[in-house]
Amino acid sequence: MTLVWILLALLLVAGGLSYRGWAKARHRDRLLASPLTDEQRAIVMKLVPMVRRLPAELRPALEGRINRFLDQVTFHGYGGVEIDDGLRLSVAAQACLLVVNSPDWFETLRTVLVYPSAFDTRRPRHDGELVHENGAHAAGESWARGPVVLSWDHALRGGLDPDDGHNVVMHEFAHQLDSLTGQANGVPLLRKGQRFDNWERAMLDAYEGHVRRVEAGHATLIDPYGATNHQEFFAEATVTFFEKPAAFRREEPALYAELATLFALDPAEWA
Ligand SMILES: [Zn+2]
Numbered sequence: 001m002t003l004v005w006i007l008l009a010l011l012l013v014a015g016g017l018s019y020r021g022w023a024k025a026r027h028r029d030r031l032l033a034s035p036l037t038d039e040q041r042a043i044v045m046k047l048v049p050m051v052r053r054l055p056a057e058l059r060p061a062l063e064g065r066i067n068r069f070l071d072q073v074t075f076h077g078y079g080g081v082e083i084d085d086g087l088r089l090s091v092a093a094q095a096c097l098l099v100v101n102s103p104d105w106f107e108t109l110r111t112v113l114v115y116p117s118a119f120d121t122r123r124p125r126h127d128g129e130l131v132h133e134n135g136a137h138a139a140g141e142s143w144a145r146g147p148v149v150l151s152w153d154h155a156l157r158g159g160l161d162p163d164d165g166h167n168v169v170m171h172e173f174a175h176q177l178d179s180l181t182g183q184a185n186g187v188p189l190l191r192k193g194q195r196f197d198n199w200e201r202a203m204l205d206a207y208e209g210h211v212r213r214v215e216a217g218h219a220t221l222i223d224p225y226g227a228t229n230h231q232e233f234f235a236e237a238t239v240t241f242f243e244k245p246a247a248f249r250r251e252e253p254a255l256y257a258e259l260a261t262l263f264a265l266d267p268a269e270w271a
Pocket of ligand 1: 171172175231232235
């Protein structure tokens with residue numbers, strides 16, 4: 001008799017857990033299928049003009065992901081930064097452009113911390129592994145499994161100019177994608193059928209050429225900060241892929257092709 005009760009209790013627990021999983025998936029799917037309001041869409045177009053270039057068939061996917069992002073992530077402002085719709089939508093839209101057509105998602109990210117401008121990286125530390133820091137004053141930081149820390153001044157300007165090759169939000173969220181493997185090392189989760197040896201050769205060839213040009217003091221298409229190490233190169237190459245795609249495809253066709261497969265996007269063909 002006792003055994004029957006234990007079995008019944010186990011069944012109830014299993015049922016409860018599967019219901020929770022089902023409800024969560026349903027909530028997520030509803031967010032992904034929801035469009036932005038007209039007002040939200042206007043803010044995104046104004047603050048992140050790169051979105052206007054996105055092929056029309058990908059717009060609903062971007063809006064759904066922005067909704068999911070805003071549902072999942074809490075923003076905290078410091079130093080007088082006010083968290084308003086403009087800030088949330090600007091950051092969410094820039095981050096979600098990276099994954100608009102890919103199965104990757106910022107699964108473990110729950111918080112984005114925002115400072116008014118470049119912030120002091122010597123402040124007390126959060127728990128977790130820091131992907132990078134850029135001297136004592138940084139425009140952004142990405143911690144494995146979250147949080148992402150941003151300078152609003154840099155994040156806003158990065159979104160407003162889609163062609164200058166600088167975008168701190170895309171840079172930090174590229175680190176978030178890189179960290180999904182458990183280790184940020186410039187090798188993110190590759191797509192099905194994407195071969196690691198091809199990825200590695202394209203990345204290493206481009207990285208070594210980049211380091212040589214930076215050390216020789218030559219101008220480079222990818223930001224010189226990419227010469228720091230493999231993960232910074234991946235983050236900066238990602239920014240260049242979105243912001244200077246035609247030049248990137250010309251200069252680094254093999255790496256462009258790998259990133260196009262990774263993100264399932266071809267920004268050099270966008271209007
Ligand atoms: Zn970085």
